[in-house]
Amino acid sequence: MLAPLLGVLVLRAPLINALPNNDTWFYSGYGWALAHHIEIFGWFYYADRFTATLPIALSTGALGPVAGYLVLRCLLLVGTGGVLYICARRFTSRFVAATGVCLLAMNPFYMRLVLWDYTTFIALPCTIAGAAVWYLGTRRTAMLITAIVSGALLGAAIYANPLSGLVLPALFAVETVAACREGRRAVVLLLTRALAALLGALLVFVAGYLGYRAYLGSFPIANMYKATLDFLRSNNQLAAPFQHPPGVWLKTEPRIYGPVLVCVGIVVVLGRSLLQNTPRSRVALFALAYTAVFWLYRFTITSSVIETWWAYSMTAATSAFALPAILDELVGRSRSRERLVLAAALVATGGADLLVRSDHNIALSVFNYLRTHPYPLLLLLIACCSAALASALVRRAGIRITALVAFLALVAVLTLTPAGYVGTGQTGEFSPYGEAEVDGYQAAYDMTRLIASRDRPQSRVLLWDSLYGLAAISWANLPHQDGGIENVEAPIAITQLTPAEIELLLYPTTTRVLVLSQSTTELASTVPSLRRIGLRPRIEVAGAWADGALYYAVIDLGKPK
């Protein structure tokens, strides 16, 4: 229960990480004003991702934006940890299982992907929980019901983000091999469970459709998947611009080696026991296969799943299942030192996390050095593999535990490396904005509700801001889809109006603008600018959000009705 708290503390993780990123706001916006966004912006693929938008809508409706966000995260983190614990208990002791849950909470890939509104906040926990529930049904009892629940969870992950579908080849490849080894009956059982899982996924889809109907009334069910199918069809076009040459990121993105090293750890520590048909080896093989599928996918299909941190961080699922299996093996070799081994694992990971996140400047210098010096990085990787090897092979318990500490600490440090490509330059990619995130999140909600209450297709309220700083919240109203007048590729200060902005202001359906600025002088300058292009602006509403840090004004453009 307290593992997420431990994770937040050692990672010094901001609870909201939205301001440095654009895409996360799309889902916040759809969640907060579903009917408005679909009426104005239509059925974008963002809208199809109902397992992300509906929880935002429901939690916000029940508790408000910030409290709803936090309670939803608590439920997701505690729920996922709980299911993982029960799954790990199938093959290991409760101490090892609990340590595994704590290590997951201390994994920056995992925490970062949960602590924002981008689709991964559902996709990653549901992937882990879905796989964990699947493995709960590998005994005779509750095989079908666990398959249905697992299918529902994996379905929720895939509806939230189709990339989560990479869990399926990993899970079913391992399960198929295991079933084939057991015989015909096991194969039939696997097929039956797969069909039950499909039923679970369909049930989630139906529930999502009904949930949307509650907000929108009747609409064609095809709207729920059409944009996603189009999105998948144009995968090559969409993914290609994000692709980066492997020769570059293999040398400059140390973070990508975190899950790979965990896979090395599985192979080295579990050794031949990986080939047994036991719950532990199946879980461990799944963990191995999951990261392998990412690499295979990257090199066979046009994609950027490794170089883009928000995609690759999904491999936290590998660590979730691998570490309990590794610890179980190591503890099994010296049962008398079980607690010492587990404490060492927790201290190594937690200490490394805390150290890196506490001394930001030194950490960044080290990471920059590693990024620009491939040989020291290679040496570090070799050292980490050697530590894994030593923890598995050395007979003396003291050395073995020291090697384990080194292995886990190095994995934690590498995992915290800032992403060089489309990153924010922060360790673990956590937001640098601190408490402003909470104010910004509340302001984004207030802004969205204000727009939704006035913005109609025939009388639009368009945003006008610079998109920088707190004004980045305007992404919740999709400025790139004419939700705002600014050019999102090259936004400028609002003291000037570009020809394209004037065109949008003069568009027949534009009747008002919502101006956002962190400066009252800048805000006041908008009225004369509008007069200069022949409009007769009149301020309807004005005020401040984000604890007085962000000023806003709704301006009627004074066009004839």
Next chain:
Amino acid sequence: MTYARKLLAVGSALLLCGTVCACGYEDDNPQAVRVVARAFLDAYAARDAATICRVITPPLATTFAASAGTCEHHIAATFPSRAEAVTFGRLEMSEEHARLYVRGEPIRFIGMIKLASLWRVSESWMLR
């Protein structure tokens, strides 16, 4: 209660919620289509080429600009000698396309496309 019955009960509850709620939701996109179409025709009556170029789809504006230097020049050259009073009638529309017919005429219409979040004119008997 068996699992099947529980699932049925949950499903029925969700169906009821989905059917009962959202009674107040009304799509105003048809009004937006009418506003843009009216602005388009009024601009022809006022010989306001800038507004016409503003509301037509960007590819159409680019095509006109390529033929006459600017979109406005092309449109100005095609203004009719006298403005025609038109009343709109039937509207056919989907998520992204709309056709607003002239009242009483089955062939003349203004075709529109929703690009980003704005309705834009893509087709009309006026555009030449």
